[in-house]
Amino acid sequence: MKRFDAVVIGGGILGCFVARNLRRWNISTLLVEKEGDVCTGITRANSAIVYAGYDNKPGSSKAEMTVRGNANMDSLCEELEVPFSRxxxxxxxxxxxxxxxxxxxxxxxRQNGVAGMRMLTGEEAEAMEPMLKKGIAAAVYAPSTGTVNPWQLGIAAYENAVQNGAQVSLNTSVNGIRREDSGYILLTSGESIACKVVINCAGLYADQLQQLLFPPSTRLKLDGAEYLVLDPLARKPEHIIFHQADSCGKGITAIPCVEGNLLISGVRKDLTVPFATTAEGLEELYADTHRLLPELDTSMVIRSFGAVRPNPYRESGESIPDFCVENPAPGFYSLIGIKTPGLTCSNELGLALGEKAAAFLQAEKNICFNPHRKAIEKKKEDPDYCQILCQCERITKGEIMEAIRRGATTVDGVKRRVGSGMGRCQGSRCTWEIEKLLEENGHGAI
Ligand SMILES: Cc1cc2nc3c(=O)[nH]c(=O)nc-3n(C[C@H](O)[C@H](O)[C@H](O)COP(=O)(O)OP(=O)(O)OC[C@H]3O[C@@H](n4cnc5c(N)ncnc54)[C@H](O)[C@@H]3O)c2cc1C
Structure with a gap:
């Protein structure tokens, strides 16, 4: 049986940042993920916003971590070489x-310490964003809000965790947990694992995972959201637009993403099929988009997708508005229902969990920890870097090969590492070539 000081269950953005931050300490760490790659759950479908921190109740851990996570995002993205747009x-x-x-x-x-916010008149807001429908009554401007690609950030944290000595077990599902005097035994779809600390980052399944050992305390109610993605060539707003629900519509959000696409998200929906869209939902989203941004050319929509949101509530039915980090027994921590702003706070939550585990294990600082991770290069003195396979996004064979070397085993895994297939043709021209490269490197075509 393998033995570790700490096991992180779930390789979404939170599990990846927890693993990274555990390695700031002398804590032997294993990340266990049931899928064949990381960042394929909630992390792959969300709004990509780095929130300023004015939405959260003053004094809550969400408010504190959001403001801190936002302020630290420039340096975090520099360390991990991930693009960030404020x-x-x-x-x-x-x-x-x-x-x-x-x-x-x-x-x-103001109470949360968000810098630079101010109220704008309708005219001021319309001058800043001429594509918005005229007649704005007022607007709140928050200059610190930004956008980052969630899966790029999560994968960067994962690579940095591995580079600092975290071990990984992919395609491994934790199906049972036993408590022993020395800690915990995890019964998995593969080998059993012994550890002193368990950190449950199982996203949509975090409540069920905790119930493998403990009586139910917090549960998750899932709901959905739908999104439209526009071609980077579409004319778009420069700022993230949050529309307060009113006579002009239900309250959509328009996000000019760091890659250049515009992302539009709608309101909460009852969940039908997880991660799927519905015809009615999309129709409503198009209608609300036309109302708010009448000049937006929606023929430039290249994709739509659905997302799933885990809403935590107590056994009594009471919902939990703040981040829910449970500690049902010594050395066992569960992040349950970490929804928005979990992306903004991913490193902050990881740091907090790393510190909790270090205090429990009385671990020393890891003086060899290196926070820097190198991104996949765009250019190199190598003929593969002159051969463009994804024409829309201008991604070369060299970049795709490097994505495969770094752990991509599917076309989707390559896409999340280098952005191939994200453009106007949505991979219709490059998918077969990427499949061929994957097969040549021992991964069956997906
Ligand atoms: C619609 C939506 C929009 C959002 N927008 C924003 C935003 O704009 N800004 C922001 O700051 N935050 C946003 N968030 C929040 C943010 O996306 C989440 O907090 C974050 O992605 C959660 O990541 P996670 O690691 O907890 O979950 P996941 O990414 O789902 O990862 C959990 C992982 O656990 C694995 N797993 C589950 N069970 C097991 C098991 N038994 N054994 C092994 N592995 C297991 C799963 O396969 C999965 O990979 C949004 C969330 C949603 C839903």
């Missing part, structure tokens, strides 16, 4: 009766 955001309303709601957000922001 594009700023506008929260707009078309109803005078909704202005007090915006004023409350502004006050929340």
């Amino acid at each position: 594009c700023g955001s506008l929260l707009v309303t078309y109803d005078v009766s909704s202005v007090p709601k915006l004023e409350r957000k502004l006050e929340n922001g």
Whole structure:
């Protein structure tokens, strides 16, 4: 049986950052993921926003971590060589009766220490974002809001964790947990694993995973969201636009992503099929988009996708508004239902869990920890870097080969590492070539 000081269950962005931050300490670490790659769950389908921190209740851990996570995002993205755009955001309303709601957000922001926020008149907001429908009553401007690619950030944290000595077991599902005097035994689809600390980062299944050993305490109710993705060539707003639900529509969000695409997300929906879209949902999203951004050319939509949100609630039915980190027994920690702003706070949550585990294990600092990770290079003195396979995004064979070397085993895994297949043709021209390279490197075509 393998033995580790700490095992992280789940390789989403949170598990990857927890593993990375455990390695800041002398803690032998294993990351266990049931799929063949990391960042394929909630992390692959969300809004990619680095929140400013004015939405969260003053004094809550969400508020504190969001403001800190936002402030630290430049240095984190520099360390991990991940692009980050601090594009700023506008929260707009078309109803005078909704202005007090915006004023409350502004006050929340002030209390939470969000820098540079201010109220704009409708004219000021329209001048900043001429594509918005005219008639804005007021807007809150938050210059610190930004956007980062969630799976790129998660994969970068994963690579940095591995580079610092974390071990990984992919295609391994934890199916049972036993408690022993010396810690925990994890019964998996492969070998059993012994450890002193368990950190449950199982995303949509985190409640069920904790119930493998403990009585139910917190449960998850899942709901959905739908998204449209526009071609980077489409004319788009420069700031993230949050639309407060009002007479102009239900409240969509438009996000000019760091890669250049515009992402549009709608309101919460009851979940039908996880990660799927519905015809009615998309119809409504198009209609709300036309109302808010009448000049947006929606013929430039190249993709739509569905997302799943885990909402935590107590056995009593009461919902849990703050981050829920449970500690049902010494050395066992569960992150349950970490939804928005989990991406913004991913490194902060990882740091916090690393410190909890280190205190429990009385671990020393790892003086060899290196926070820097190199991104896949765009150019190299190698003929493979002159051969473009993904024409839309101009991704070369060399980059794709490097993505495979770094752990991509599927076309989707390559896409999440280098951005191939993200453009206008959505991979219709390069998929077969990437499949061929995957097969040549021992991975069956997916
Ligand atoms: C619709 C939506 C929009 C969002 N937008 C934003 C945003 O704009 N900004 C922001 O800051 N945050 C946002 N968030 C929040 C953020 O996306 C999440 O907090 C974050 O992605 C959660 O990551 P995770 O690692 O917990 O989950 P996941 O990414 O789902 O990872 C969990 C992993 O655990 C694995 N697993 C599960 N069970 C087992 C098992 N038994 N054994 C082994 N492995 C297992 C799964 O395969 C999965 O890979 C959004 C969330 C949603 C749902």
